[in-house]
Amino acid sequence: MKFDLILRIGTKLILPFILLFALYVQFHGDYGPGGGFQAGVIAAAMVILMSLTFGINTAQRVAPRAMVERMVPLGVLIYAGTGVAGLLMGRNFLDYSVLGHGAHARELGIFLVEAGVLVTVAGTMCSLYYAFVERGR
Amino acid sequence: MEAVHTLINHYNYVITIFLMVGGLYIVIARGNMVKKLVGLSIFQTSVYLLFISPAKILGGTAPILDPAYSVYSNPLPHVLILTAIVVGVATIALGLALTVRINEAYGTIDEDEVLEKDPEP
Amino acid sequence: MTLLTMLAVVVIAILRQRSLFGVVILSGIYSFLIASVLIALDAVDVALTEASVGAGMSLVLLLSTLHLVKTSEIKPWRSNLLPLATAFVVGAAVVWATLSLPPFGSPDAPIHKHVGPRYLQKSIEETGVPNVVTSVLADYRSFDTLGETTVIFTAGIGVMLLLRGRRKRGAK
Amino acid sequence: MSQLIAQLPALQVVVPLLGAVLVAFCRGGRTAYFVSLLVSLLMPVVSGLLLWQAIIAGPISYHLGGWQPPWGIEYHIDVFNGLVLMMVSAVGALVMPFAWRSVADEIDEDKQAWFYCMYLLCLTGLLGIAATGDAFNAFVFLEISSLSAYVLIALGRDRRALLAAFRYLIMGTIGATFYVIGIGLLYVVTGSLNIVDIGSRIAGAAAVYPHAVIAALAFITVGLGLKLALFPLHVWLPNAYTYAPSVVTAFMAATATKVAIYLLARFAFGVFGQAFDFRTLPVADIILVLSVAAMFVAAFVAISETDLKRMLAYSSVSQIGYITLGIGIANKPGLTGSIVHLVNHAMMKGALFLALGAVVYRIGSARLSDLAGIGRRMPWTMTAFTIAGFGLIGTPGTVGFISKWYLVAGAFAAGQWVLVFLIVGSSLLALVYVGRAVEVIWFRDTGPAAARATDPPPSMLAPILLLMAAVVYFGVETSLTAGIAERAAALLLGGLP
Numbered sequence: 030m031k032f033d034l035i036l037r038i039g040t041k042l043i044l045p046f047i048l049l050f051a052l053y054v055q056f057h058g059d060y061g062p063g064g065g066f067q068a069g070v071i072a073a074a075m076v077i078l079m080s081l082t083f084g085i086n087t088a089q090r091v092a093p094r095a096m097v098e099r100m101v102p103l104g105v106l107i108y109a110g111t112g113v114a115g116l117l118m119g120r121n122f123l124d125y126s127v128l129g130h131g132a133h134a135r136e137l138g139i140f141l142v143e144a145g146v147l148v149t150v151a152g153t154m155c156s157l158y159y160a161f162v163e164r165g166r
Numbered sequence: 167m168e169a170v171h172t173l174i175n176h177y178n179y180v181i182t183i184f185l186m187v188g189g190l191y192i193v194i195a196r197g198n199m200v201k202k203l204v205g206l207s208i209f210q211t212s213v214y215l216l217f218i219s220p221a222k223i224l225g226g227t228a229p230i231l232d233p234a235y236s237v238y239s240n241p242l243p244h245v246l247i248l249t250a251i252v253v254g255v256a257t258i259a260l261g262l263a264l265t266v267r268i269n270e271a272y273g274t275i276d277e278d279e280v281l282e283k284d285p286e287p
Numbered sequence: 288m289t290l291l292t293m294l295a296v297v298v299i300a301i302l303r304q305r306s307l308f309g310v311v312i313l314s315g316i317y318s319f320l321i322a323s324v325l326i327a328l329d330a331v332d333v334a335l336t337e338a339s340v341g342a343g344m345s346l347v348l349l350l351s352t353l354h355l356v357k358t359s360e361i362k363p364w365r366s367n368l369l370p371l372a373t374a375f376v377v378g379a380a381v382v383w384a385t386l387s388l389p390p391f392g393s394p395d396a397p398i399h400k401h402v403g404p405r406y407l408q409k410s411i412e413e414t415g416v417p418n419v420v421t422s423v424l425a426d427y428r429s430f431d432t433l434g435e436t437t438v439i440f441t442a443g444i445g446v447m448l449l450l451r452g453r454r455k456r457g458a459k
Numbered sequence: 460m461s462q463l464i465a466q467l468p469a470l471q472v473v474v475p476l477l478g479a480v481l482v483a484f485c486r487g488g489r490t491a492y493f494v495s496l497l498v499s500l501l502m503p504v505v506s507g508l509l510l511w512q513a514i515i516a517g518p519i520s521y522h523l524g525g526w527q528p529p530w531g532i533e534y535h536i537d538v539f540n541g542l543v544l545m546m547v548s549a550v551g552a553l554v555m556p557f558a559w560r561s562v563a564d565e566i567d568e569d570k571q572a573w574f575y576c577m578y579l580l581c582l583t584g585l586l587g588i589a590a591t592g593d594a595f596n597a598f599v600f601l602e603i604s605s606l607s608a609y610v611l612i613a614l615g616r617d618r619r620a621l622l623a624a625f626r627y628l629i630m631g632t633i634g635a636t637f638y639v640i641g642i643g644l645l646y647v648v649t650g651s652l653n654i655v656d657i658g659s660r661i662a663g664a665a666a667v668y669p670h671a672v673i674a675a676l677a678f679i680t681v682g683l684g685l686k687l688a689l690f691p692l693h694v695w696l697p698n699a700y701t702y703a704p705s706v707v708t709a710f711m712a713a714t715a716t717k718v719a720i721y722l723l724a725r726f727a728f729g730v731f732g733q734a735f736d737f738r739t740l741p742v743a744d745i746i747l748v749l750s751v752a753a754m755f756v757a758a759f760v761a762i763s764e765t766d767l768k769r770m771l772a773y774s775s776v777s778q779i780g781y782i783t784l785g786i787g788i789a790n791k792p793g794l795t796g797s798i799v800h801l802v803n804h805a806m807m808k809g810a811l812f813l814a815l816g817a818v819v820y821r822i823g824s825a826r827l828s829d830l831a832g833i834g835r836r837m838p839w840t841m842t843a844f845t846i847a848g849f850g851l852i853g854t855p856g857t858v859g860f861i862s863k864w865y866l867v868a869g870a871f872a873a874g875q876w877v878l879v880f881l882i883v884g885s886s887l888l889a890l891v892y893v894g895r896a897v898e899v900i901w902f903r904d905t906g907p908a909a910a911r912a913t914d915p916p917p918s919m920l921a922p923i924l925l926l927m928a929a930v931v932y933f934g935v936e937t938s939l940t941a942g943i944a945e946r947a948a949a950l951l952l953g954g955l956p
Contacts, residue, residue, distance in 0.1 A: 054335070059416045061230060062331040064424065066252055070339040077347060101443040102483035108433050109477055112469075115525075119462055122469035123429050124525035132415035139416060139425040142432065149436050153443035154344055157259055160450040161351035164266060179385040181291040187378035188298040193629060194370035200307055200352060202629060204314045207345065208298060210636055211321050213643065214337075216381075218330050220647045221403075223394045228329040229419040231411055237394070239329040240403040241419040243646070245428060246595055247333050248420070249435045250639065253602045255340050256442035257632050260606055262352040263446040264613060264625045269356040271618040284619050384644055384674030397664065401650030402529050430523040430532045434587065434599035437476060441580050441603055444483055445610035448573045 040082040047075040055147055059136070065143040069150025076155050085162055094159050100152025108145030111138060178219040185212035197277040199265045203258050210254045217243040217250075290324045311349045318342030332420040464508065468521035468534040471505045471544065472587045472600075474498055479579035488571030492559060495575040499555040499582070502548035506586075510541035514943065520592070528592065529653035535592025539798065539947035543589045543721045546802045550713040550809050551582045553922040558706045560919055561816050565704045566614060574614060578710070581607040585718045594642045595652045597722060598635060601686070605631045608715060612703040620702035627695040634685025634692075641679035644671045645730070654725065658733040665734040673740075676731050680723065680742055687719035689746075689783055690753030693776045700772035705816030708768065712775050712812050713805040720782055720801060724794075727786060728951040738789045747787035751881050753780030758888035762895070767818075768825040770892055771811055774851060777885065778804050785866055788878070793869020794948035799941045800862035803850070803933065807859065810847035810926035814840050817919050821912040827896065832905030836912040839920055841900050843927035848893040850930045853886045857934040861941055 055068035080088035111125070118127035125138025189212055192205025221243040229241035265275050272280045297317045304310050318341040325334035389396035406419050406427060416422040424432050478498035485491040513519055513536055521534040536544070558578075566574050584604025588597050609631070613624035642652070648664040648671045649657050665672040681692070688696040696716075700708045727737055737743055757776035764770035782804065785797020815825050817840045822829060834841040850857035863882060870878035914920055933940045 058421050059418055061418060062335045064421055067335045067339045070344050074343060101440055102480045105436050105440045106480050108436055109473060112433065116466055116469065121522055121525045122473060123523055126525060132413060135414040135426055136416060139414065139421065142425050142429055146436050149439055153439050156443050157348060157446050160447050161348065161355065164450045165355050177291065181295055183378050183381050184295050185298055186381060187374045188302060190377055191370055191374040192302060193633065194373055199625065201310055204301065204310055206629065206632055207314065208317065213636055213639055216640065217643050218325060218328050218333065220396060220398055222328045223399060226329060228331045229407060231417040231419060238407050240398055241406055241423050242403050244330045244333050244420050245423045248336050248424060249431055249599060251336050251341055252435050253438050255345050256438045256606060258345050259348050259442050260445050260609055261625065261628050262348050263449040264621055264628065266352055266355050267449055268621045268625060271621055275356050280622055380674050380677060384671045387668050387670045388647060397650040398647055403650065405530055426524065427526050427531055431596055431599055434596065434603060438602050438606060441606045444573050444576055445606060448570055448610055449613060452567065452569055
């Protein structure tokens with residue numbers, strides 16, 4: 030499979046679009062279907078596809094294992110941190126209204142927690158994939 | 167006629183229940199662990215339909231607000247099921263990891279064969 | 288309706304399928320069918336999730352597992368009576384419960400009268416987000432979503448804990 | 460200060476969660492351990508304050524995200540779940556000092572950091588279930604605690620731990636899914652997910668959709684029954700407890716099933732009790748019968764076990780029977796007995812499993828034949844074991860007696876004379892299995908396996924002795940445990956006598 034030209038070029042062509050689609054799903058989640066979970070999986074799908082065509086070493090150069098493993102707790106930290114901001118400002122946990130004025134504060138809060146979700150989901154999905162693949166070696 | 171009417175009105179539920187029974191049966195009856203997990207995910211998926219079906223309003227549209235529409239389906243079940251799907255996949259992933267480890271320790275992924283190798287006291 | 292019937296057919300196929308690879312592929316088909324049904328039911332966000340997370344991710348994991356365990360055949364069934372009876376009792380319970388429920392798609396059902404409508408009316412005003420599923424998910428019930436992210440986190444660390452490191456043959 | 464007090468309900472769950480996140484970043488087991496220790500020791504303080512507040516000022520309602528329930532998620536803490544929170548966090552704190560050496564002994568070094576991460580997540584999940592007032596939120600936290608529990612069990616040294624974890628995963632997930640079906644049905648007929656709100660709307664819903672409400676009750680009971688190991692849905696429990704690492708067994712046996720029982724009681728009385736008199740439903744009778752079956756069948760199996768860990772696991776199934784018995788009796792003394800046994804059993808099983816953990820730490824086995832005469836070698840540990848064992852029987856002067864006292868009183872009040880005899884009869888069975896272990900431990904000649912054993916280091920011995928002290932102290936001074944349990948029972952039963 031390593032020498033299949035069509036597959037390799039086809040994958041190279043499609044990879045940026047997968048990433049673009051992931052970002053679209055992430056940032057357009059307020060207006061259309063989508064959000065951190067879906068975007069996270071799509072981003073991870075990009076890495077998995079890369080590993081399928083170019084081998085896991087290439088994939089791990091783009092998304093090193095140490096990095097994706099750190100992303101797993103990092104996302105939860107971003108999410109919970111957004112919540113703790115509410116606590117520190119004297120409001121309830123996850124009360125986004127402290128982040129700004131009116132509905133904008135809420136929008137900002139939603140943006141932050143969706144980012145947290147994206148990080149954790151993408152990190153976890155890649156880590157899971159790596160864990161399974163490396164077990165087979 | 168009455169019965170047919172009821173059936174059509176509840177067709178979603180009928181299929182949901184069929185999926186539920188089928189999935190549960192695969193989980194309980196199968197010795198193969200991967201197939202068990204597939205059955206488990208079918209069983210869980212049937213629950214998604216159980217939640218989502220009542221959320222639908224005939225003539226309504228997806229709950230993305232737009233001045234052009236006025237009737238929307240209920241968004242809350244969608245949120246719950248989104249959560250449930252993610253939880254389901256997490257469970258399946260963990261189950262598969264355990265299956266891999268069991269295969270390494272026993273050389274099989276059939277529950278009966280594992281039990282033969284390590285009889286219950 | 289066609290989709291729903293197809294779902295039933297796929298489940299029967301999974302039941303009867305003896306090749307593990309076949310089961311896995313059919314489960315992928317099943318997930319995508321569910322996603323289509325969900326779109327028909329207006330649950331676009333859920334459909335996207337099912338297609339990416341349910342169909343995509345679990346398929347990848349199932350196939351990786353098959354690759355690792357190197358088993359493709361399933362042994363014939365075990366004793367059938369007890370599981371079948373259990374499954375049917377559960378099914379019967381749900382039938383019994385749902386027969387009295389409000390008919391499909393009726394706007395007068397209790398869930399359209401309580402809690403739900405407020406999200407639809409106030410989402411833009413209170414959160415500035417027109418996709419109500421997103422605003423409920425990430426704001427009104429965002430603690431659930433924190434829990435959900437934690438579930439993913441748990442599964443991630445858990446799987447790595449189980450699969451990383453040197454393998455030891457059964458310690459005993 | 461009052462600001463901080465107001466935020467306690469969130470801190471109760473968020474602090475262990477953040478702790479788990481921090482631990483996940485750690486590489487070394489040492490840092491991970493100290494973070495976990497700190498968090499675990501902090502939790503009883505938080506839950507103690509919460510319980511105290513709930514006692515003097517009534518139920519606390521905390522709106523997560525600042526949204527009013529039923530639109531947002533609410534933490535609703537009254538005397539009942541305040542007590543459960545207190546119990547979970549106290550056990551969580553007590554096993555941590557013990558964990559340091561025991562985990563170092565049983566878990567590979569490179570896995571220790573993440574082991575503590577899983578442990579904190581399990582704690583987070585259990586506290587989350589107990590604290591929440593939202594039915595679906597409880598499911599999410601149920602899954603956090605379960606997923607981490609599967610991993611923790613699978614880390615046992617024996618390869619059978621893997622199969623035990625897998626089976627627990629299958630049954631646990633079916634249970635959780637049943638629970639979700641029940642919640643779904645309730646949601647469809649009431650339109651709400653907040654437990655208090657469902658309770659206030661269910662009478663109206665039951666009039667229109669009686670079938671759905673009854674089926675919801677059945678699904679929630681069976682689903683949680685799987686989680687709490689209600690006989691005959693307990694089959695996952697003995698193997699899981701036997702092959703899990705010692706610390707995990709002690710922690711889970713004391714807390715995990717209890718939290719599921721809490722949730723069941725909350726639904727039975729807080730929700731369905733608002734629509735029906737729980738006692739008139741067949742569910743109550745079924746629970747009664749199954750509880751009695753658990754008390755006897757599991758105790759018989761426990762008698763014939765040769766592995767002490769396994770014996771105690773079956774004893775757990777039997778003791779869970781006592782707790783659900785009180786729910787089935789459903790009057791004030793009966794329910795009080797149930798709630799107080801929830802807490803008392805946690806103390807006893809915590810002490811027993813930790814003492815066994817110490818034995819495993821010293822001699823690497825918990826088989827009865829290897830323990831001959833070990834009492835003279837590990838006198839403190841085995842004294843604690845014996846006293847907690849007497850608690851299981853229900854000897855006066857221990858907490859077990861208090862629980863049984865209330866249960867018997869409940870059976871009297873309900874006019875169920877047979878139950879009185881059954882409770883006493885099952886205690887006799889406990890006498891047999893505990894007595895057998897005690898005989899081997901103290902009165903046999905010291906065997907080769909036990910000869911080199913000594914009491915464990917103070918960090919492991921202290922938690923065991925503390926739990927032993929609690930078993931005796933709360934067996935005499937009951938105002939704290941039984942007093943609160945009585946108030947909780949009154950709260951659950953509402954208008955019922």
